[in-house]
Amino acid sequence: MDWYIPLGFLSVRKDDIIPPELEIFLNAIPVIDSLFSRRCVWVNGPVIVGAGPSGLAVGACLREQGVPFVVLEKADCIASLWQKRTYDRLKLHLPKKFCQLPKLAFPEDFPEYPSKKQFIDYLESYAKHFEINPQFNECVESAKYDEACRLWRVKTVSTNGSTRTEVEYICQWLVVATGENAECVKPEIEGLEEFEGEVVHACEYKSGKQFSGKRVLVVGCGNSGMELALDLCNHNAKPSMVVRSSVHVLPREIFGKSTFELAVTMMKWIPLWLVDKILLILSWLILGSTEKYGLKRPSIGPLELKNREGKTPVLDIGALQKIRSGEIKVVPGIKRFSGGMVDLVNGEKLEIDSVVLATGYRSNVPYWLQETEFFAKNGFPKTTITNRWKGNAGLYAVGFTRKGLSGASFDATRIAQDIGNVWKEDLKQKKQKVPCHRRCISQF
Incomplete structure (x- = not known):
């Protein structure tokens, strides 16, 4: 007998080698018909939340590793941040070899700094x-670990017109692959x-063309703020950039x-610390x-500041000029x-036409x-945890290391190996029968 999944894209067969926790549910399905109407989906491997580069x-x-999985994405495409919430002139700030994902390199004919479209x-x-x-x-509305059944329950909502599923x-x-910039x-x-x-927020900004001739206040002086200000200049706008605190500006290339x-x-x-001194x-x-242009450097070096606070130094591509x-x-x-x-803290007043929030x-x-043990209130894994990519009870995080695409790729490899080891071990063991615990099912 097969137990087929309501959405039709997965099936779990009676002779599959599966964890005992899943068997609890499968043994109960034939006697609980209402479970199907509630649209519960059994996933034989992990659920990955987020279809960006990390996911x-x-x-x-x-x-x-040969492990099945399901990827859930709230948008209608992969990498929605890149496709829908980035400006037209965006390019990767780092060389392509530091931005490629595991198992597949960039095409050889791509430039050293691929464009948004190329990426x-x-x-x-x-x-x-x-x-x-x-x-x-x-869209994932909630994800919770069920202690009684030792399984994750991930609830999603999708809307198609007036139909809500x-x-x-x-x-x-x-x-968890929703990343730092969700x-x-x-x-x-x-x-x-x-x-x-x-x-407008930077996620809504596409080009400086629409701001031509306007006085634009750019709020924020990170890599996005600097590049948007540069783009505005190139489209004959008149940008002013708000710099509230200190910032490290480094050349994108040295020699x-x-x-x-x-x-x-x-x-x-x-x-x-010595690398920081050499870079400065x-x-x-x-x-x-x-500093004479209003860009005061922090007292902490750029790399130490990145490690300690996650604040990325600006790699200049022309804004400083x-x-x-x-x-x-x-x-x-x-x-x-x-x-x-706009009234500034130094008493100066500026007449402006538009504001861009970078x-x-x-x-x-x-x-x-x-969950509160692994993730902190700011939505990042807690720094006190040794493995920032692995929590308890089968919980993992990728794309939260503050080390960009290279950090996400490194963690993705370790996560897959960790899950793969358990998966392969389960395949070696003989399937064990587990009695049905109705208290687990009753919670659905």
Whole structure:
């Protein structure tokens, strides 16, 4: 006898080698007809939440291990952040060899810094190559570990017109791959809601073309803020950039070699603090002093600051030259907005037409994952945990290391190996019969 899954894309056969916890449910299905109407889906492997680069990387590594899986994605495409919430001129800030996912390199004819379109094409071909077919338009509302049954229960909602569909996935492993940048951050600034001009977040910004001739205030001075200000300049806008705190600005390349690659190479031989000093000296020789332009450097070195607080240094691709020439004006923090004006903390007033919030993103894990031991309130794995990619009870995290795509790829490989080892061990063992515990089923 087979037990078929309501959605029709998975089936669990009676002779499968499965964990005892799943058998509890399978043995009970024939006597609980209502379970099917509730649309519960048994997943023979892990559920991966998120079809961005991190989720795809885990899927590819699991495919190599021979472990089945299901990928859930709330958008209608893979890598929705890249496809729908990035600006047109975006390119990878690091060389392609540090951004490729496991098991499949970038095409050789791609440039050293692939464009947004090239990276999306690569991800599409990656998913196709490893036969990763996410369940699109399924938003995870909650995920909770059932202590009684020792299984994860992942509830999703999908909407098609006026039709609302709820599905509950049952699995032994849960991989959180929603990443560091799941939700945009829009700060509360006095008077912003009454501002008469246009206000957009960086996730809504596509090109400076629509701002041509306008006075634009860019709030934020990270890599996105710098690049958006540069793009606005190139489209004949008049940008001012808010710099509230200190920031490290480094050249993207030093003597023709990637600054990031140079730092990685040096860290193999010398301590991080010394690498920071060398980078700052070389940056000063190439860029000169940035403080006289309103870009004060932090007291902590760029790599140490990245490790300690997750704050990425800015890799300059031309914005600093525009700041020197005055085409990009650097201004201090905002006090309030009023009408078509902005009052700055130094008493200065600026007339502006539009505001672009380059204020970053955050994790959305606390909104749906009902777990507090592994993940902190900020949606990141707790730093006190040795393995930041592995929690308890089959919980994993990928894309939260603050080390970009290379960090996600490294963790994806370890997660797949860890799950694969258990999976293969289960296949070696003889299937064990487990009596039905109705108290587990009654919770559904």
